[in-house]
Amino acid sequence: MKKLLQGVLGYGIGSILLLMVIVAAALALLLRFTTIDIDTLNQISLVAGLTILAFGGLIAAYKAEQKGWLSGILTGLIFVLAMIGFQLIFENSWVSLTQLSYFGGLVIAALLGGMIGVNMPRSTTGKK
Structure with missing residues:
Protein backbone atom coordinates (compact mmCIF):
# COMPACT_ATOMS: atom_id res chain seq x y z
CA MET A 1 0.00 0.00 0.00
CA LYS A 2 2.85 2.36 0.82
CA LYS A 3 4.44 1.77 -2.57
CA LEU A 4 1.10 2.38 -4.29
CA LEU A 5 0.55 5.73 -2.56
CA GLN A 6 4.15 6.74 -3.13
CA GLY A 7 3.78 5.95 -6.83
CA VAL A 8 0.51 7.84 -7.12
CA LEU A 9 1.21 10.89 -4.97
CA GLY A 10 4.94 11.19 -5.54
CA TYR A 11 5.61 10.12 -9.09
CA GLY A 12 2.21 10.25 -10.80
CA ILE A 13 0.89 13.58 -9.55
CA GLY A 14 4.38 15.09 -9.49
CA ARG A 32 1.71 34.93 -27.90
CA PHE A 33 4.08 34.58 -30.85
CA THR A 34 1.90 32.94 -33.52
CA THR A 35 -1.46 33.60 -35.08
CA ILE A 36 -2.92 30.32 -33.86
CA ASP A 37 -6.70 30.17 -33.62
CA ILE A 38 -8.21 29.73 -30.15
CA ASP A 39 -10.18 26.67 -31.31
CA THR A 40 -6.98 25.01 -32.48
CA LEU A 41 -5.33 25.88 -29.17
CA THR A 51 -1.58 12.58 -22.93
CA ILE A 52 -0.16 14.05 -19.74
CA LEU A 53 -2.70 12.26 -17.54
CA ALA A 54 -2.02 8.98 -19.34
CA PHE A 55 1.70 9.49 -18.76
CA GLY A 56 1.11 10.32 -15.09
CA GLY A 57 -0.93 7.15 -14.64
CA LEU A 58 1.76 5.17 -16.44
CA ILE A 59 4.53 6.51 -14.18
CA ALA A 60 2.45 5.99 -11.03
CA ALA A 61 1.70 2.35 -11.88
CA TYR A 62 5.25 1.67 -13.03
CA LYS A 63 6.64 2.92 -9.72
CA ALA A 64 3.94 1.19 -7.64
CA GLU A 65 4.56 -2.11 -9.46
CA GLN A 66 1.05 -3.33 -8.63
CA LYS A 67 -2.61 -2.74 -9.47
CA GLY A 68 -2.12 -0.48 -12.48
CA TRP A 69 -5.81 0.27 -12.86
CA LEU A 70 -6.03 1.43 -9.24
CA SER A 71 -2.88 3.54 -9.54
CA GLY A 72 -4.25 5.15 -12.70
CA ILE A 73 -7.69 5.85 -11.25
CA LEU A 74 -6.24 7.30 -8.05
CA THR A 75 -3.84 9.49 -10.00
CA GLY A 76 -6.62 10.76 -12.27
CA LEU A 77 -9.12 11.29 -9.46
CA ILE A 78 -6.68 13.15 -7.23
CA PHE A 79 -5.73 15.46 -10.08
CA VAL A 80 -9.35 16.04 -11.13
CA LEU A 81 -10.50 16.67 -7.56
CA ALA A 82 -7.69 19.19 -7.16
CA MET A 83 -8.81 20.94 -10.35
CA ILE A 84 -12.41 21.04 -9.13
CA GLY A 85 -11.24 22.38 -5.76
CA PHE A 86 -9.23 25.15 -7.41
CA GLN A 87 -12.20 26.07 -9.56
CA LEU A 88 -14.51 26.22 -6.56
CA ILE A 89 -12.07 28.31 -4.56
CA PHE A 90 -10.77 30.72 -7.19
CA GLU A 91 -13.66 31.01 -9.64
CA ASN A 92 -16.46 30.43 -7.14
CA SER A 93 -18.39 28.32 -9.65
CA TRP A 94 -19.41 24.70 -9.85
CA VAL A 95 -18.37 22.31 -12.61
CA SER A 96 -20.36 22.25 -15.84
CA LEU A 97 -21.49 19.10 -17.61
CA THR A 98 -18.93 19.70 -20.37
CA GLN A 99 -16.16 19.89 -17.78
CA LEU A 100 -17.39 16.71 -16.11
CA SER A 101 -17.10 14.83 -19.40
CA TYR A 102 -13.59 16.26 -19.88
CA PHE A 103 -12.64 15.23 -16.33
CA GLY A 104 -14.03 11.75 -16.97
CA GLY A 105 -11.83 11.51 -20.04
CA LEU A 106 -8.82 12.54 -17.97
CA VAL A 107 -9.51 9.83 -15.40
CA ILE A 108 -9.95 7.22 -18.14
CA ALA A 109 -6.68 8.33 -19.76
CA ALA A 110 -4.88 7.96 -16.42
CA LEU A 111 -6.52 4.55 -15.92
CA LEU A 112 -5.31 3.32 -19.32
CA GLY A 113 -1.86 4.74 -18.65
CA GLY A 114 -1.79 2.85 -15.36
CA MET A 115 -2.72 -0.40 -17.08
CA ILE A 116 0.13 0.07 -19.52
CA GLY A 117 2.61 1.22 -16.87
CA VAL A 118 2.21 -1.77 -14.57
CA ASN A 119 2.99 -4.10 -17.47
CA GLY A 126 22.20 -4.82 -10.46
CA LYS A 127 19.38 -6.68 -8.68
CA LYS A 128 19.91 -10.21 -7.43
Missing part, protein backbone atom coordinates in the same frame (compact mmCIF):
# COMPACT_ATOMS: atom_id res chain seq x y z
CA SER A 15 5.02 14.24 -13.14
CA ILE A 16 1.58 15.52 -14.13
CA LEU A 17 2.12 18.86 -12.41
CA LEU A 18 5.57 19.27 -13.92
CA LEU A 19 4.39 18.42 -17.43
CA MET A 20 1.30 20.64 -17.09
CA VAL A 21 3.49 23.64 -16.23
CA ILE A 22 5.81 22.95 -19.17
CA VAL A 23 2.96 22.46 -21.65
CA ALA A 24 1.09 25.53 -20.35
CA ALA A 25 4.20 27.64 -20.86
CA ALA A 26 4.65 26.24 -24.37
CA LEU A 27 1.01 26.92 -25.24
CA ALA A 28 1.26 30.45 -23.83
CA LEU A 29 4.32 31.11 -25.99
CA LEU A 30 2.53 29.61 -28.98
CA LEU A 31 -0.46 31.87 -28.40
CA ASN A 42 -8.26 24.28 -27.30
CA GLN A 43 -7.85 21.08 -29.31
CA ILE A 44 -4.11 21.03 -28.66
CA SER A 45 -4.66 21.54 -24.95
CA LEU A 46 -7.24 18.72 -24.87
CA VAL A 47 -4.85 16.26 -26.49
CA ALA A 48 -1.99 17.47 -24.30
CA GLY A 49 -4.09 17.05 -21.13
CA LEU A 50 -5.14 13.52 -22.03
CA MET A 120 6.10 -2.29 -18.68
CA PRO A 121 9.32 -4.29 -18.46
CA ARG A 122 11.52 -3.59 -15.45
CA SER A 123 15.23 -3.08 -15.51
CA THR A 124 16.88 -5.94 -13.63
CA THR A 125 20.49 -4.76 -13.81
Whole structure:
Protein backbone atom coordinates (compact mmCIF):
# COMPACT_ATOMS: atom_id res chain seq x y z
CA MET A 1 0.00 0.00 0.00
CA LYS A 2 2.85 2.36 0.82
CA LYS A 3 4.44 1.77 -2.57
CA LEU A 4 1.10 2.38 -4.29
CA LEU A 5 0.55 5.73 -2.56
CA GLN A 6 4.15 6.74 -3.13
CA GLY A 7 3.78 5.95 -6.83
CA VAL A 8 0.51 7.84 -7.12
CA LEU A 9 1.21 10.89 -4.97
CA GLY A 10 4.94 11.19 -5.54
CA TYR A 11 5.61 10.12 -9.09
CA GLY A 12 2.21 10.25 -10.80
CA ILE A 13 0.89 13.58 -9.55
CA GLY A 14 4.38 15.09 -9.49
CA SER A 15 5.02 14.24 -13.14
CA ILE A 16 1.58 15.52 -14.13
CA LEU A 17 2.12 18.86 -12.41
CA LEU A 18 5.57 19.27 -13.92
CA LEU A 19 4.39 18.42 -17.43
CA MET A 20 1.30 20.64 -17.09
CA VAL A 21 3.49 23.64 -16.23
CA ILE A 22 5.81 22.95 -19.17
CA VAL A 23 2.96 22.46 -21.65
CA ALA A 24 1.09 25.53 -20.35
CA ALA A 25 4.20 27.64 -20.86
CA ALA A 26 4.65 26.24 -24.37
CA LEU A 27 1.01 26.92 -25.24
CA ALA A 28 1.26 30.45 -23.83
CA LEU A 29 4.32 31.11 -25.99
CA LEU A 30 2.53 29.61 -28.98
CA LEU A 31 -0.46 31.87 -28.40
CA ARG A 32 1.71 34.93 -27.90
CA PHE A 33 4.08 34.58 -30.85
CA THR A 34 1.90 32.94 -33.52
CA THR A 35 -1.46 33.60 -35.08
CA ILE A 36 -2.92 30.32 -33.86
CA ASP A 37 -6.70 30.17 -33.62
CA ILE A 38 -8.21 29.73 -30.15
CA ASP A 39 -10.18 26.67 -31.31
CA THR A 40 -6.98 25.01 -32.48
CA LEU A 41 -5.33 25.88 -29.17
CA ASN A 42 -8.26 24.28 -27.30
CA GLN A 43 -7.85 21.08 -29.31
CA ILE A 44 -4.11 21.03 -28.66
CA SER A 45 -4.66 21.54 -24.95
CA LEU A 46 -7.24 18.72 -24.87
CA VAL A 47 -4.85 16.26 -26.49
CA ALA A 48 -1.99 17.47 -24.30
CA GLY A 49 -4.09 17.05 -21.13
CA LEU A 50 -5.14 13.52 -22.03
CA THR A 51 -1.58 12.58 -22.93
CA ILE A 52 -0.16 14.05 -19.74
CA LEU A 53 -2.70 12.26 -17.54
CA ALA A 54 -2.02 8.98 -19.34
CA PHE A 55 1.70 9.49 -18.76
CA GLY A 56 1.11 10.32 -15.09
CA GLY A 57 -0.93 7.15 -14.64
CA LEU A 58 1.76 5.17 -16.44
CA ILE A 59 4.53 6.51 -14.18
CA ALA A 60 2.45 5.99 -11.03
CA ALA A 61 1.70 2.35 -11.88
CA TYR A 62 5.25 1.67 -13.03
CA LYS A 63 6.64 2.92 -9.72
CA ALA A 64 3.94 1.19 -7.64
CA GLU A 65 4.56 -2.11 -9.46
CA GLN A 66 1.05 -3.33 -8.63
CA LYS A 67 -2.61 -2.74 -9.47
CA GLY A 68 -2.12 -0.48 -12.48
CA TRP A 69 -5.81 0.27 -12.86
CA LEU A 70 -6.03 1.43 -9.24
CA SER A 71 -2.88 3.54 -9.54
CA GLY A 72 -4.25 5.15 -12.70
CA ILE A 73 -7.69 5.85 -11.25
CA LEU A 74 -6.24 7.30 -8.05
CA THR A 75 -3.84 9.49 -10.00
CA GLY A 76 -6.62 10.76 -12.27
CA LEU A 77 -9.12 11.29 -9.46
CA ILE A 78 -6.68 13.15 -7.23
CA PHE A 79 -5.73 15.46 -10.08
CA VAL A 80 -9.35 16.04 -11.13
CA LEU A 81 -10.50 16.67 -7.56
CA ALA A 82 -7.69 19.19 -7.16
CA MET A 83 -8.81 20.94 -10.35
CA ILE A 84 -12.41 21.04 -9.13
CA GLY A 85 -11.24 22.38 -5.76
CA PHE A 86 -9.23 25.15 -7.41
CA GLN A 87 -12.20 26.07 -9.56
CA LEU A 88 -14.51 26.22 -6.56
CA ILE A 89 -12.07 28.31 -4.56
CA PHE A 90 -10.77 30.72 -7.19
CA GLU A 91 -13.66 31.01 -9.64
CA ASN A 92 -16.46 30.43 -7.14
CA SER A 93 -18.39 28.32 -9.65
CA TRP A 94 -19.41 24.70 -9.85
CA VAL A 95 -18.37 22.31 -12.61
CA SER A 96 -20.36 22.25 -15.84
CA LEU A 97 -21.49 19.10 -17.61
CA THR A 98 -18.93 19.70 -20.37
CA GLN A 99 -16.16 19.89 -17.78
CA LEU A 100 -17.39 16.71 -16.11
CA SER A 101 -17.10 14.83 -19.40
CA TYR A 102 -13.59 16.26 -19.88
CA PHE A 103 -12.64 15.23 -16.33
CA GLY A 104 -14.03 11.75 -16.97
CA GLY A 105 -11.83 11.51 -20.04
CA LEU A 106 -8.82 12.54 -17.97
CA VAL A 107 -9.51 9.83 -15.40
CA ILE A 108 -9.95 7.22 -18.14
CA ALA A 109 -6.68 8.33 -19.76
CA ALA A 110 -4.88 7.96 -16.42
CA LEU A 111 -6.52 4.55 -15.92
CA LEU A 112 -5.31 3.32 -19.32
CA GLY A 113 -1.86 4.74 -18.65
CA GLY A 114 -1.79 2.85 -15.36
CA MET A 115 -2.72 -0.40 -17.08
CA ILE A 116 0.13 0.07 -19.52
CA GLY A 117 2.61 1.22 -16.87
CA VAL A 118 2.21 -1.77 -14.57
CA ASN A 119 2.99 -4.10 -17.47
CA MET A 120 6.10 -2.29 -18.68
CA PRO A 121 9.32 -4.29 -18.46
CA ARG A 122 11.52 -3.59 -15.45
CA SER A 123 15.23 -3.08 -15.51
CA THR A 124 16.88 -5.94 -13.63
CA THR A 125 20.49 -4.76 -13.81
CA GLY A 126 22.20 -4.82 -10.46
CA LYS A 127 19.38 -6.68 -8.68
CA LYS A 128 19.91 -10.21 -7.43
